[in-house]
Amino acid sequence: MVHFISKRLQQSLILLFLASVVCFTLVVSAPGNVAVLIAELRGAVATPGYVEQVAEEIGLNKPLLMRYVDWFGDAVSGDFGISYRTGQDVSADLAARMSITGTLIAGSAIIATLLSLALGFLGALWPYKLPDRVSRGLALLGASTPTFFVGALMIYAFSVHFQLLPSFGFSGPETWVLPWLTVAVLPAAVLSRVVRIGLEEAMSSPFVLTAKSKGLSRTAILFRDALPNITPLFINALGTQVGLMTATAIIVEPLFSWQGLGDYFLAGVRFRDFMVVQACLLIFLTFFILVNLIVDLAVLLTDPRIRRQWS
Missing domain, CATH: 1.10.3720.10 (MetI-like)
Structure with a gap:
């Protein structure tokens, strides 16, 4: 039984990692220039110089792998960044x-x-x-x-x-x-x-x-x-x-x-606020993975056949 629980926990951690990769990839692959969008949401004229400044500010000029590592590290610590649309902390909005x-x-x-x-x-x-x-x-x-x-x-x-x-x-x-x-x-x-x-x-x-x-x-x-x-x-x-x-x-x-x-x-999604979309997708997938983990543990406790199989 301990082996079953340990194995399911390992599988859940792997699934959580893959879910983070999927969330990041889906949002990064969305069409359009995020820097131009943010410049327009800020009410500024999207000149090439200002767009480049915004891209540097939010880290769009970094390599894709480095961007993922930075985003994933912040997400693990509960920091999902700042909303492009409102300028508010996404983590605070999520908690509310x-x-x-x-x-x-x-x-x-x-x-x-x-x-x-x-x-x-x-x-x-x-x-x-x-x-x-x-x-x-x-x-x-x-x-x-x-x-x-x-x-x-x-x-x-x-x-x-x-x-x-x-x-x-x-x-x-x-x-x-x-x-x-x-x-x-x-x-x-x-x-x-x-x-x-x-x-x-x-x-x-x-x-x-x-x-x-x-x-x-x-x-x-x-x-x-x-x-x-x-x-x-x-x-x-x-x-x-x-x-x-x-x-x-x-x-x-x-x-x-x-x-x-x-x-x-x-x-x-409506306003292409990618930080919000990434955070919400990750929370939804995490919830689904945790629910399945809890279900497997509950089935283990209620089904003696599975307990005998893993005893």
């Missing part, structure tokens, strides 16, 4: 916005987990009957509806028509509900099918016959015997969906006027 995106992803993950378990168990309790068909239809609808359309429907239904919840801002729990639901719909739909299919396979196992011979009800067997068997599978699928929520946040945050990392990333 990270809690907003964290709230969005954490709340959505909890709602997606509860909804998926409810729909999955609903179908497993009454297989191939009306509740199972309803849960399957809801899952299909949720998985095939674009997230931005779900958000628009949420705003129209709960803010415009019924006037129950605010449609924008980050000022309290009442403003969190609609963004949470919007992000949670797709993961809940996918995870509900994981739960339903996993429970169906578990209920066909030999231990179910033993449980039935003891007089246990289907509900008791599902919760006591079948659920622990699908826990590693569910954790694995949940980790994938939580990682993908970082991409969903880029769509949902501007929709509800949340000034989180997704909104910050879009602003960086």
Whole structure:
């Protein structure tokens, strides 16, 4: 088990290094002259002399490898440079916005987990009957509806028509509900099918016959015997969906006027603020890698077969 943890930590560090290379390469390869862009954003005339001065100031004249080493060293220490557009410290902006995106992803993950378990168990309790068909239809609808359309429907239904919840801002729990639901719909739909299919396979196992011979009800067997068997599978699928929520946040945050990392990333792309884009990309990829590391460790703890394999 210690060997497994050590190996996964090494793999995560390698992936983090490769992620930093990808982030730096993508941004550096973007078309256009960064020095000219910065000169124009500063409101100055982009004369050749001034452009050369800006390029020297921000280190564009250094060799590419040296630029990467400087950027990576600063990023490891938490320094992501200065925004080309605003002149503000990118690290300070990230720290202020990270809690907003964290709230969005954490709340959505909890709602997606509860909804998926409810729909999955609903179908497993009454297989191939009306509740199972309803849960399957809801899952299909949720998985095939674009997230931005779900958000628009949420705003129209709960803010415009019924006037129950605010449609924008980050000022309290009442403003969190609609963004949470919007992000949670797709993961809940996918995870509900994981739960339903996993429970169906578990209920066909030999231990179910033993449980039935003891007089246990289907509900008791599902919760006591079948659920622990699908826990590693569910954790694995949940980790994938939580990682993908970082991409969903880029769509949902501007929709509800949340000034989180997704909104910050879009602003960086729109104004070609490369320091912001690099920082946000690196954070998103780092989050995805860490989530997968945590998932692997959680699966190790919940699946005795893997523990025996690495013992």
